[in-house]
Amino acid sequence: MANDDSRPLTLRDVSEASGVSEMTVSRVLRNRGDVSQATRERVLEAAKALGYVPNKIAGALASQRVNLVAVVIPSLRNMVFPEVMSGISSVLEETDLQPIVAVTDYLPEKEERVLYEMLSWRPSGVIIAGLEHTDAARAMLKASGIPVVEIMDTDGIPIDAAVGISHRRAGREMAKAILKQGYQRIGFMGTKMPLDHRARKRFEGFTEALAKAGVEIADQEFYSGGSALAKGREMTRAMLKRDPELDFLYYSNDMIAAGGLLELLEQGIDIPGQIGLAGFNGVELLDGLPRRVATMDACRTEVGRKAAQIIADRIATGTVEDERVIELTPTISYGDTLKRR
Amino acid sequence: MANDDSRPLTLRDVSEASGVSEMTVSRVLRNRGDVSQATRERVLEAAKALGYVPNKIAGALASQRVNLVAVVIPSLRNMVFPEVMSGISSVLEETDLQPIVAVTDYLPEKEERVLYEMLSWRPSGVIIAGLEHTDAARAMLKASGIPVVEIMDTDGIPIDAAVGISHRRAGREMAKAILKQGYQRIGFMGTKMPLDHRARKRFEGFTEALAKAGVEIADQEFYSGGSALAKGREMTRAMLKRDPELDFLYYSNDMIAAGGLLELLEQGIDIPGQIGLAGFNGVELLDGLPRRVATMDACRTEVGRKAAQIIADRIATGTVEDERVIELTPTISYGDTLKRR
């Protein structure tokens, strides 16, 4: 199986073992060009017997084509991103493209660094979360000459193309829905991260729509770190203690909303009569809770799918699509916690 | 910024722009060898002005070294794996190695396929979940000649090295702890996946330890798909209906255990007096629940860290460590749901 000196096997080894030229071996292994059935079988047999694994490094250099799509996201621990990845993978699996993931931890400098690393592998396309990047990162992406799809957000100008939702609009819509149900004294809880632009935009849209109706956030609190569920409980308890008159709580994500729900239920508070609740994301988790929390779907899998499709199409056709920005429309699930009292 | 024909920039472009040989430019960009301060600055300036991004494909081919570590895991949607990734990243970030992830969806054939893809990039090491692989996959890994660390499980013979816990032992320990607290009529709920070998081994260890004490599982149920939390609720409700005399419920993961907890609380059942509960994994999520569910930590971050450390050390020193198998010892958290009644 192994060769004498344990040097990795090359095309040449297969060529010698099968008595066929390197070029023909290469053709067989890539299913390219016309190769006779007999030759093909001889080559395949030899390759398998030797345990040959092609060297894509060399192949990519020679062909000037790399079947990799770089995916740059803030984190894997927020379930949102694995779901986006699912969408991306499901589309790319139909092609010969492969996603490679890098994580930025919500740090712009780290984003710049990992982007540089990824681009130095000369991928065929980039899918990157958000519209906010350092100047250097934007410059790199522009100069790369490959398709770049910014995902999850459409509030801004994309470098090349974008797929996502408008978080500002999402915040506004939720505010309108809450007001429409008659809630008036509204508290907000969310992550502290100043670099989570999408959460920030939702918050901005939310307060903006409230302001338009003459309503102001009654109380707000931000957290960082720890178990989101536990934080949701804690913050909710603290906020209700500060202001027992609150009649609605809006959370920047479903996990802390779930924590808030458990806290309110434990306190025996009437939901949604006395207090209403809403989160954001539409996570599957919520299905198992005692009440279905009101939320808004961020269309995560769909975003991944559409982004991957753009890249795949561009590479396949060599042309650029008309619509550079695809804004998906999230819908509100009212669940059991956002209802006329 | 961009060059005439939008061909990607090469070392040669930087060489011409700075008036220094390609070789010296290369040295500067890699911080290698002795280069005068003046030359270094000229080169760096030219590279930055042009927006040059090195081509790792060419670099890797020339140097025969690829700073990639392939990580092959079943899924990203099970929070266990992102946590393992965190451990891996935290160690590799201290080196010049970079993880690249591939997902198998618990399918052996897909594992084989993605492994082949990864190995064709000639990574410097492989971290792969589990000890069960197809023959072809094992052969590839053996023939690759690079360090291979199998993670999450130590019940079996590794190809090269392994870091994880013994799931059989984990199952046994939990069974012993439950029996010791006086519980006797025990139900089990878990995933249906026949390919989740670790869950299977825990179950086997669990029933084995019960048998030794003359106890048999009173009821069991397996699920697949859907929200784990919701499934936990449903299965728990169904099982209690079938056998209201059950005094303990053991779940194969914390998510369904949490669902079970919520169901029991809603039914007003005394926990742990009437019924005790335990899950597996020690997920952060549990912190926010009304009761802390008994569980067992799978040492996920630590597993990732240790595995990455093995790879990094092998590459740095060129030697192989003595201990090929590192078995970590999970500890039981009794929480509020596993206590003498």
Add this chain to the structure above:
DNA sequence: TTGAAAGCGCTAACAA
């Protein structure tokens, strides 16, 4: 401290 030459393992392009 710098440069020139020779390849890394493969594939594009052309020839037979």
Add this chain to the structure above:
DNA sequence: TTGTTAGCGCTTTCAA
């Protein structure tokens, strides 16, 4: 249908 030649963009090695 198969083979030959000439690189891909870098780094290694050796010479200056």
